[in-house]
Amino acid sequence: MTFSRIAGVGSFLPGNPVSNSDLIQRGVDTSDEWVATRTGIRSRHIAPPECTTSDLALEACRNALASAGTDVSEIDLIIVATTTPDFIFPSTACLLQSKLGNKGAMAFDIQAVCSGFVYALTIADKFIRSGSHKKALVVGAEVFSRILDWNDRATCVLFGDGAGAVVLEASEKPGILATVAHADGSQNGILSVPGSLRNGQVVGDPFLRMDGQAVFKFAVRVLSEMAEECCAQAGIATSDIDWLVPHQANMRIIDSTGKKLGLPVEKVVVTVDMHGNTSAASVPLALDQAVRDGRIQRGQKVLLEGVGGGFTWGAALLEF
Structure with missing residues (x-):
């Protein structure tokens, strides 16, 4: 039987960290205390104007390929999860493929917002x-x-x-043990960018809008439910998880999820303080950080979870 297994991980952040104080100096009406106490976020990275999504993806992929010891010519499938593609078309995956120098691999984008990476991993698996x-x-x-x-x-x-x-490759040994993915389109109004391009003009609102309280309640509920569902599918208890790598949206959501699952804080990977919410990049960024600093080791059971606008949510349990 053929399984899939993560062979390498990589990430990339543009420029220098932008602190809460830096945002205040740029004219944002807030305070470091207000942001940090409500979200846990201390800084984030903001791409310069000339930098595109495919540029960021390129650097992350180069790092993942190096981590896996894989040449780009060996890649036969490229999936990019993004809410902010370079163009309407061609896909960011095809632009990334060109920049990597790969030809012939199947390449496409998926759009599931903050659940995007877990959705993409599920598809690739x-x-x-x-x-x-x-x-x-x-x-x-x-x-x-x-x-x-x-x-x-x-x-x-x-x-x-x-x-x-990540580089995901075929293996005789199980790597991804279970995946779950769900959506509820009736919740589309609590987190969205309700605008579109029509006849060369922006129609509607081109900016992100969110009902924070509704998102919080929804996220905490589904993150704990799907963790249990994913573990049950794999035939393990949630207490058997070595590491939880949740979507990095808000420290209160992360804390609440860990508590509902009975996981100690020492088993939860947190990067939201350094990166903020990077949507589809959130989970792989946190995974890469924990692998590179030595926390996540081969053979450990790791649960990845994402939840985002749509509403979408998904989880992947893997033996790393």
Whole structure:
């Protein structure tokens, strides 16, 4: 039987960290205490104007390929999860493929906002298990700063830019043990960018809008529910998880999820203080950080979780 296994991880953050105090100096009406106590966020990275989503993805993929010891010519599948593509089309995955120098691999984008990376990993796992593909680049990349209303202090302080990637390859040994993914489109109004491009003009609101309380309640509920669902599918208890790598949106959501699952804080990977919410890049960024600093080791059980606008949510349990 063929399984899929993560062979390498990588990430990339543009420029220097932008602190809460830096945002105040740029004219955002907030305070370091207000942001930190409500969200846990201390800083984030903001891409310069010339930097695109595919540029961030390129650097993350180079790092992941190096980590895996894989040449880009071996990649036969590229999936990019993003809410902020370079263009309407071609896909960011095809632009990334060109920049990497790969030809012939299947390449496409998916849009599930902050759940995007877990959705993409789930899809890649099924391609590899089917036997049709051998090695995939699975990427979450965002320039979320481009869709923020910098006059809305309730949202603009929460997000940042970045990219994370993994090399997923066919293996005789199980790597991804279970995946779950869900959506509820009836909740589309609590987190969205309700605008579109029509006849060369922006129609509607081109900025991110969020009902923070509704998002908080929804996220805490589904994150704990799908963790239990994913573990049950794999035949393990949540207490068997060595590391929880949740979507890095808000420290209160992360804390509440860990408590509901009975996991000590020492088992939860947190990077939201350094990166803010990087949407589809959030989970792979946190995963890469924990692998590179030595916390996550081979053979450990790791649960990845994402939840985002749509509403979408997904989880992947893996033996790293």
